[in-house]
Structure formats: structure tokens, C-alpha cells
Amino acid sequence: MARTSIDYEGVYQALPGMVALLTPDLVFADVNEAYVRGTGRPRESLLGRHVFDVFPESVNSPAAHHSHQLRASLLRVLATGERDTMPLQRYDIESPEHSGDWHEHYWSPVNSPVLGPDGRVRLIVHRVEEVTEFVRARGLGGDTAGRVLEAELYTRARELQELNNRLREAHAREREVALVLQKAMLPANRPVGHRRAAVRYRPAVGALNVCGDWYDLVDLVGGHRIGVSVGDVVGHGLEAAGVMGQLRSALSATSRVADGPAQALNVLGRYAHVVDGAESATVVTTFVDFDRHVITYSSAGHPPPVLLHHDGRVEFLDRATDPPLDARPDPQPRPEASTVFSPGATLVLYTDGLIERRREDIDVGLLRLAESLRHHGALDPEPLADTVLRELLPPGGATDDTALVVVRL
Template identity: 75%
Template sequence: MDDTAIDYTEVFQSLPGMVALLTPDLVYVDANREFLHMAGRTREQVVGRHLGDVFPDNPHNEGASGMRNLASSLKRVAATGERDAMALQRYDVENPERPGEWDERYWSPVNAPVFGPDGTVVLLVHRIEEVTELIRARGGPTGSRARVLEAELYTRARELQEVNERLRQAHAREREVALALQEAMLPAHRLGGRHHAAVRYRPAVGALNVCGDWYDIVDLVGGHRMGVAVGDVVGHGLEAAGVMGQLRSALSAACRVASGPGEALNVLGRYANVVDGAESATAVATFIDFDQHMISYSSAGHPPPVLVHPDGRVQFLDQATDPPLDARPDPFPRPQAFTPYTEGATLVLYTDGLIERRGEDIDTGLERLADSLGRHRAEDPESLADAVLLELLPPGGATDDTALVIVRL
């Protein structure tokens, strides 16, 4: 039997346990039969309505927080794209046949994201295991053991909430520090005269997704020349930002003394082998000779730069590709290639957050980038950078950092 012969709607309805689908705004879009049966609700009372409207917390119990806890968990899953298994919760559910009467219920919820083609969270899967009868069997609904167990559950739930809140605050502080460190180490564009560069950096969405993307623009000795580079460190948070700073500084120094971008990346690769956290880091370096109208370039596992010609032709600079920086423990010359350009062309360097999407071939992202650059090529670099980011990044932000450098030649 292949996928086309499977009725996934019926599979969803027949799933054991209570399962519902919600939007990131916490509106129910579907619920299986078991969910509706155990919740004592009809499909019309659930689908299309907000979580808090369908299942409000018990107004007669000041300590009732099950629904608030659930809403916080679902919002966290929508923001981070990560699965969340909640602690055991008590939800008092209003009896639909006797308004004003609330039934004491115990649930074990798990919430998970569903991603769309662009990598953003489009739905939330909310699965519940009903454990009310198990709790009651351990002492009866009014027995002393049940009251002790209930008190323990509330205590543990409050402790977990406090721990989660402290972790959230710590992660938020780490993100702020990492972003500040990252932005402090990324240079502003410094070109003047006829040549202008636009630079952009967009951090990933989510509390922990500060990554190690970087860019650099350096003046080179010997003639009217300039070096432009971008790179990407695998990892998140302060560690990735720190490694990014080390590699960016090392490449900046190497470019100033190297005979070409291949030699500069070769030096950087040897350095990356002794830097903790630089595993699988990538970079691409370009040297622009404005007098000769020539670009030399070399890539260490990084997506290729793009040269947009004044006539609209889009050329990917992919003739000097090599593995990531730390791929070779021993020195080995990295390749470099040359390509001429005419005045008015545009050179574009970027990191993979601009083109990669979950479940999508990278060639699709490269085609999308080429199309956007071709259509907006006549715009000044600042406007071109804004247009590319607007068209290529998801509306809610990407799940990976994005660095972009655009130089008008």
C-alpha cells in the first residue's frame, strides 16, 4: 500500500488518545473523535474557536492554572519549533450539560510543531493522555491519599513552572548578550566614492537561535583592491558568537597578507583546526580588483557568491569550491578562480539562512535568489538588500541567521 491509498483524515480521527490541531494563534482547526468524546464537546464547540474560549480555567478555583500552563507551552512550541512535554496537569473542565459545574480532571499533555514548506511553524499538535481514573484509583476522589497526591502534583507543577521561567529568562539574557557580541564584532560598510556596500544581518527567530554568521569588508594593500567575506559557524548562543569572532578576525588578518582568497582560506582552515567549536564552519572570500575589473574567489563549504551583470545575467561563482574549514588537518592549497566584471555589476555574498528551507532542495533557494537579484538589479545596494530579504525570508523570520553583503562594482 502506498501513501496515496491511505486516508490520513481517518487515521487522524482513529488515533488512540486525545489529539487536536491548533494554529500558532491557539485556534482549534481539528480534533479527533477521542478528544471530543473525552472533553465532552461537539466538533462545532471546538473547531474554529480559541483555546481559552473552549477550555477556560475554573473561575471558582484561584489556584487553577492548567489552561494558562497549556497556552504557555503551545506558544513556546510555536516560537521555538521544539516539542514540549508538559508536567502532569489538573484541568477543571466545565460540564457542558450542567453549566457552572466543574469536573476535576488530570491530563498528561505533549505539544509538537508542524512545519510548513518554508520552515515556519504552521500548526501545533496537542496530544493528551487522560489519567484522571489512575489518580483516583490511588486513593479515591475524596480520600486522604488523593488530597496528598493532588497537593504534591500542584507543588511539582509550580516548581517546574518556576524552573522553566528561570531557564527562559536565562536563555533570553544569553540571546541578548550573544546578539550584542555578534553585532559589536560585525563591521559597518565603509566604502566611499563610486563603490558602495550594503550589509544586513538578521538573527534567527526563537530564544536560543543566535548563531555564528558573520561578514567582513577589508581594504587590501597594492592597488585599488578590496576583500569581502562571509562565514557561518555551526552552533548557537554565546559559544557560536565567540567562535565567529575568532574566525572573522583571523580571516581579516589573513586577507591583508595573502596573495589571494584561496591562500587566505587555507590559513584560516589551519587556524580553525585548533579552535574549539569551529567544527564544520564554512566561509567564502572574494578579492575585488577595481583597476583590473577582476574578482578572485574561493569557497570553503559555503554557498557560492553571486555576480549580477548590468544586462541582468546572474552568475554563481562556483568554480573554486572546497570542503569546510576544518575538513583537512594538514595544510593543503585551496582552489581559487577568477572572473571579470563590467562597471555597474553587483557582487552578492550571503549565508545559508537566506536560501535554505526545511524540506526544500537548496537549488530551489538559489533559483529564488537569482530571480530576486535579477529583477531588482537596477536598485541601489541598500534598496536591493531590503528587497531580497523581504522576498526570500519567511514573514515570521528564518530558523537560521542570515548575513548579506551587496557591493556595487
């Protein structure tokens, strides 16, 4: 039987409830017809505008604090990636035709995230149920049923809010357990190959989107060689921490017997195929040969390592990049590239939380990293790692976790 084609735009516009799509900047990306009718605002007056520019705090009901509560709910969705149900809200809306003419409305809002492949919030579905007529029913001849219904609405809203609070508490507990597990599975900060190295892990602030990032440093067999790797698992919490531990351990073992980083990633990719949750994980691994002063590297969809040469030149190791792990139905050999270095150079590996920012091209973050290394590259690995994190991470903390490895060659 042929699959029926669905006009999702038509379905969206025909929804009986008021629905708006907001960007992470809280700007209207789209609204359906019910939202246009319910707010009394033409569609073109909403799209591209900030939600609180269109609907400022009500002048008739300053105690309602609707804007404050809505803003807090939307920010919770952005921080946690979880649905947030608000209590019943009163909002006085000014008539578009008559300035100063305000109409009382009662809305029951629910804010739900739309997550991208990386687990970040790409859109917020702001759904509003118009319950004004139900609430107004209490004033029709002292109708007791109206008052009872209003009380039920408020009670239900409080119950939903309490449920959300309990879910947030459960998520916080899971986050703490996942972080403890992550810390236990990541290797301790220690010299490798008699070289000075610094490792850092910074969890995302105020979000469950943690524990997918990892790093590893190993002494390789044959000559004076080490392997340095970082990776990122799609997902968060305990599940991501478990997958991370499996991939890190597998790559650590494989690197010790592989001919090179490409072969190590080939084996890791086949292993990822049978690990639930490892789909689309990214990883980059480098083999550093101190006898030949050569770095050989291979990347599975991960941001490129950075080599700060002794003369201050910055080189991105980006000539052997391939799709993430388990991205192809039929595995193919991974590419591999090499570059030379002089003693005193610095190798830096990291995860995307260090360089990626919303609404910013990734090249801007890479340039920011390069400039930081140029200015502070003379520092030892430990203070250099702290300086890079301080300069590149947002002051309030990043919304994605970050792993960083700095090795003086």
C-alpha cells in the same frame, strides 16, 4: 572488549512510557508501543497525520484547553530549541470502537527537541506519562492520599513550568548580550575600495539560534582590490558570537597578506582547528580586482555568492566549493576559481538564513534570490539590500539569523 550492538528501534518500542516523534510540522513520524496502547489508536492511524487532527479539542472538557496548551508548548520547542515541560493535563479521548464514548485521562507531557547539525529542530520527542489512575484515586472512598498526590502532581508541574519560564528569561538575556557582542565585532557599514556597499544582519526571531553569522569587507594590499567574505558558525548565543569574532578577525588579517582566497581559507582552516566551537563553520571569500575586472573566490561549504552582471545575467560563483572548516582530519589545499565582470555589476554574499526554508530544496531559495536580483538589480546597494531581505525573509522573521552583503562593482 567488543562493543555491543544496540537495537535502538527495539529499545524505543520497549520504553514503558508513551513516546511519539513529531516533525516540525507537528505530524506523527513514529510512535512506540506504549503510545499505541495508551491512546487506543492503531499505529497506522497515527503516522503521517497532524497531531491535532488525531486528537482534537475535547468535547467533554472545553475549558481544559489542552490542544491550545500543547500547541503552545510544541511551538516554544520549535522557536527556542529547548525542552518544555507542561503542567498536568486532562484529555478526554474518544473510544476508537464506540463513537461518542469518551474516557477521561490525565497526562504529564514533556516535549524535547532533537537538533540537527545546523542547530535546527529536526524532530520533537513528545513524551507522555499516564497518571490517570493516580488522579482517579481521589474518588476511591474519599481517599485523602489520592487528593494529596494529585495536589503534589499539580504543584510539581507548576514548579517545572516556573523553572522553564526562568530558563527562557535567562536565554532571552543571553540572546540580548550575544547580539550586542555580535554588533560590536561586525564592521560598520562603510564604503570599501571607494565602492558602494551595504551590509545587513538580521537575527532569528524568537530563538536563541543567533550570532553565528558574520561578514567582512577589507581593502587588500596591491592594486585596487577588496576582499568580501561571509561566514556561519555552528552554534548559538555567546559561544557562537565569540567564535565568530575570532574567525572573522583571523580571515580579515590573513586576506591582507594571502596570494588569493584559497590560501586565505587554507590558513583559516588551520586556525579553526585550534578554536573550540569552530568545527564545521562555513565561509566564502572573494577577492575583487578592479584593475583586471576579475573576481577570484573560494568557498568552505558555504552557499555560493551571486554576481549580477550589468546586462541582468545572474551567475552563481559555485566552481570552487569545498567542505566546511576543520571538516577533514588532514587539511588539503582549497580550490579557487575566477570570473570576469563589467563595471556596474553587483556582487552579493549571504548566509543560509536568506535562502533556506524547512521542507524546501535549497535550489528553490537560490532561484528566489536570483529572481529578486534580476527585478531590482538597478537599485543602489542600500535599497537593494532592504528589498532582498523584505522579499526573501518570511513575514514573521526567519528561524535562523541572516547576514547579507551587497557591493556595486
